[in-house]
Amino acid sequence: xxxxxxxxxxxxxxxxxxxxxxxxxxxxxxxxxxxxxxxxxxxxxxxxxxxxxxxxxxxxxxxxxxxxxxxxxxxxxxxxxxxxxxxxxxxxxxxxxxxxxxxxxxxxxxxxxxxxxxxxxxxxxxxxxxxxxxxxxxxxxxxxxxxxxxxxxxxxxxxxxxxxxxxxxxxxxxxxxxxxxxxxxxxxxxxxxxxxxxxxxxxxxxxxxxxxxxxxxxxxxxxxxxxxxxxxxxxxxxxxxxxxxxxxxxxxxxxxxxxxxxxxxxxxxxxxxxxxxxxxxxxxxxxxxxxxxxxxxxxxxxxxxxxxxxxxxxxxxxxxxxxxxxxxxxxxxx
Amino acid sequence: xxxxxxxxxxxxxxxxxxxxxxxxxxxxxxxxxxxxxxxxxxxxxxxxxxxxxxxxxxxxxxxxxxxxxxxxxxxxxxxxxxxxxxxxxxxxxxxxxxxxxxxxxxxxxxxxxxxxxxxxxxxxxxxxxxxxxxxxxxxxxxxxxxxxxxxxxxxxxxxxxxxxxxxxxxxxxxxxxxxxxxxxxxxxxxxxxxxxxxxxxxxxxxxxxxxxxxxxxxxxxxxxxxxxxxxxxxxxxxxxxxxxxxxxxxxxxxxxxxxxxxxxxxxxxxxxxxxxxxxxxxxxxxxxxxxxxxxxxxxxxxxxx
Amino acid sequence: xxxxxxxxxxxxxxxxxxxxxxxxxxxxxxxxxxxxxxxxxxxxxxxxxxxxxxxxxxxxxxxxxxxxxxxxxxxxxxxxxxxxxxxxxxxxxxxxxxxxxxxxxxxxxxxxxxxxxxxxxxxxxxxxxxxxxxxxxxxxxxxxxxxxxxxxxxxxxxxxxxxxxxxxxxxxxxxxxxxxxxxxxxxxxxxxxxxxxxxxxxxxxxxxxxxxxxxxxxxxxxxxxxxxxxxxxxxxxxxxxxxxxxxxxxxxxxxxxxx
Numbered sequence: 001x002x003x004x005x006x007x008x009x010x011x012x013x014x015x016x017x018x019x020x021x022x023x024x025x026x027x028x029x030x031x032x033x034x035x036x037x038x039x040x041x042x043x044x045x046x047x048x049x050x051x052x053x054x055x056x057x058x059x060x061x062x063x064x065x066x067x068x069x070x071x072x073x074x075x076x077x078x079x080x081x082x083x084x085x086x087x088x089x090x091x092x093x094x095x096x097x098x099x100x101x102x103x104x105x106x107x108x109x110x111x112x113x114x115x116x117x118x119x120x121x122x123x124x125x126x127x128x129x130x131x132x133x134x135x136x137x138x139x140x141x142x143x144x145x146x147x148x149x150x151x152x153x154x155x156x157x158x159x160x161x162x163x164x165x166x167x168x169x170x171x172x173x174x175x176x177x178x179x180x181x182x183x184x185x186x187x188x189x190x191x192x193x194x195x196x197x198x199x200x201x202x203x204x205x206x207x208x209x210x211x212x213x214x215x216x217x218x219x220x221x222x223x224x225x226x227x228x229x230x231x232x233x234x235x236x237x238x239x240x241x242x243x244x245x246x247x248x249x250x251x252x253x254x255x256x257x258x259x260x261x262x263x264x265x266x267x268x269x270x271x272x273x274x275x276x277x278x279x280x281x282x283x284x285x286x287x288x289x290x291x292x293x294x295x296x297x298x299x300x301x302x303x304x305x306x307x308x309x310x311x312x313x314x315x316x317x318x319x320x321x322x323x324x325x326x327x328x329x330x331x332x333x334x
Numbered sequence: 335x336x337x338x339x340x341x342x343x344x345x346x347x348x349x350x351x352x353x354x355x356x357x358x359x360x361x362x363x364x365x366x367x368x369x370x371x372x373x374x375x376x377x378x379x380x381x382x383x384x385x386x387x388x389x390x391x392x393x394x395x396x397x398x399x400x401x402x403x404x405x406x407x408x409x410x411x412x413x414x415x416x417x418x419x420x421x422x423x424x425x426x427x428x429x430x431x432x433x434x435x436x437x438x439x440x441x442x443x444x445x446x447x448x449x450x451x452x453x454x455x456x457x458x459x460x461x462x463x464x465x466x467x468x469x470x471x472x473x474x475x476x477x478x479x480x481x482x483x484x485x486x487x488x489x490x491x492x493x494x495x496x497x498x499x500x501x502x503x504x505x506x507x508x509x510x511x512x513x514x515x516x517x518x519x520x521x522x523x524x525x526x527x528x529x530x531x532x533x534x535x536x537x538x539x540x541x542x543x544x545x546x547x548x549x550x551x552x553x554x555x556x557x558x559x560x561x562x563x564x565x566x567x568x569x570x571x572x573x574x575x576x577x578x579x580x581x582x583x584x585x586x587x588x589x590x591x592x593x594x595x596x597x598x599x600x601x602x603x604x605x606x607x608x609x610x611x612x613x614x615x616x617x618x619x620x621x622x623x624x625x626x627x628x629x630x631x632x633x634x635x636x637x638x639x
Numbered sequence: 640x641x642x643x644x645x646x647x648x649x650x651x652x653x654x655x656x657x658x659x660x661x662x663x664x665x666x667x668x669x670x671x672x673x674x675x676x677x678x679x680x681x682x683x684x685x686x687x688x689x690x691x692x693x694x695x696x697x698x699x700x701x702x703x704x705x706x707x708x709x710x711x712x713x714x715x716x717x718x719x720x721x722x723x724x725x726x727x728x729x730x731x732x733x734x735x736x737x738x739x740x741x742x743x744x745x746x747x748x749x750x751x752x753x754x755x756x757x758x759x760x761x762x763x764x765x766x767x768x769x770x771x772x773x774x775x776x777x778x779x780x781x782x783x784x785x786x787x788x789x790x791x792x793x794x795x796x797x798x799x800x801x802x803x804x805x806x807x808x809x810x811x812x813x814x815x816x817x818x819x820x821x822x823x824x825x826x827x828x829x830x831x832x833x834x835x836x837x838x839x840x841x842x843x844x845x846x847x848x849x850x851x852x853x854x855x856x857x858x859x860x861x862x863x864x865x866x867x868x869x870x871x872x873x874x875x876x877x878x879x880x881x882x883x884x885x886x887x888x889x890x891x892x893x894x895x896x897x898x
Binding site: 214220232 | 712720723728732736744745746748
């Protein structure tokens, strides 16, 4: 039998490093020791750093959560979502209204936040995803603005001023009101988000999303219901966003329509695309870059969006897979 | 005003606004038809058209040309030409390298182009409204119960004329035939010796020029332009394209007119009003996607594998 | 009762008639081929059967139940698997993951069981993997399971597609030009594989093929179509001697020029 060799693959130095890292990470001992060290460092960090650093880190964890949520939709399922901030607003306003107006305990508002996200996701996703996947992009774009108009013009959301006096959550008797509290809260949330992302990625559902992203017709021919599977990605991703929004609301204690502008949807999308759509470490990297970038470059303020646009354009033309490289071989573990 | 007068007035307004939507929708629909791309930048092309028209107009206002309409027509043509070229450039730089890439990549590219145009104009204009001085009078006259101004009548006639010219171009010329052929099967067209890139470029030129025309006309109509003017009209043009059947040109025109009329009448319903006008259009889009996704003129497509 | 029965199937695109009143039957455990000149409508038949195209009229019965208005995923669930004329692999995924896709419609764990990694879900994952590996072994590329699909040579990519179709555990396997682009050895292996699929796995096979030598070696009965209409049906010998078939094939070049 003729021996057929696989095609020769050339990797750049960064890709080699990452490939090496993956190989090393197949070693359980090494993997856990690195993860434990990192966790220990991040747990210790608030004791040794300024409030400013904590604030930025909290913001970063928050971005990790929302980016991973959007990654389920954009990265795993390959659907362009341009109104993610709107889902985020849905969660924030559900919690905000229930907490500020009706004084309901924060933790009890979370299920309602999820239900609201599911309803909104169905209303937007079900008519659109039945058709071509790319209709979703423009419909979510519109939805983002529609939500903003709605919260601006409805009494219950406090109009353009927004909601104030959202109650601080209580966790095992501790009122969470310090920045370090929220640091830990979002740290835990981001760990949960990473964990859930990995579990989903390596599951029947997660694979189905990727099959559809790669080739919709072939996926259908393999017995995958394209419409419901896509819809599930859209709704699960939306729930991530809404939950993050709820936590955002209690951290800020005040929300207004301006917290959920188009630019936020774009920032989150940029992080996902920059890091590498569908690749969890890449998305985390993207989230970190997008949070730190504005901090170290404050004076470019008004040019920021133009720079983002150029980055997106250049990325799509020259490196559509994002900063984090694609793997050439599967992990041999399992 | 009596109910009949309100009806007539809204009918005319709806047709006029709808014809703007239609002109923008044509570009969406043409580009979608030929390369299956939702060109987000199209809304910003429209906005760009308005600004180029504004600059050209201020030039003519200072020069010796006495007739206001002549200045407007010249500005319109200049804007159409320049923005058409811009459309071709965008196509060449951003979209052409992406034609074989996954759909998601080209959508993101379109988004990036849109952001680039939008934010550049925002910076240049400091995010302010700019007056669109045409020097036209606002004398109105009556046709029966309908109160009209010269401006509005001319704009409506011009929009319909542009659509008519486009229709002739697409149905009569070789370019139109090639466009339709490419939308069916791009690879085969290439094999048959059609210069696909050239046809795609022409499509972008025509679509962008029409959007620019709509932009200038909107400037004349509203009297101001601003960087944000493209956002909702982009969404509505997409809605119009979907209503008519995306990829079908007469459908885009019909969809535009229909949406314009619907909106115009909807603002008369006390609860909706003008604040909710955009929300109304969006809900209408969703309803259309649920009940008639192929559009009025569209057929259920049997896509080739 | 035949496993698959097509009755008077017609498919029109605008004014063009891609399939015109086609009727045929495929018995269980048989190997049947559909041949015809280029553009005769062969792939259209597959696309109608698998729910990608909606026929204009006629009926298609699989195990006695109609396939009209059924979505592709449901058709696969019912037990019909197909391959594509042009390879349609999930290029960025590993060979194993590609084949695991076939098991999707035979399993059912969802969001919560995946996140919590329940016992049932773990068992199911193991089962999916085992079936996929077994299918890869069956087509002979188990050793390449961790490669990215796009990095495999063409012949191996074809085999991934067969394994993927087998993993859906079909009753009827529909192969769209399985020999296209294969070299002679690979074709020989394909012929052997087709026979094994039928004999060892008790799967009925329906294939479209251009390579006449291959068709003659594997299939017991052939359907010939031209312009969407069946012009002949029978054993290799019967079909070969049929004057209509000879005309369809020999007249081919002229007709293509005319189009």
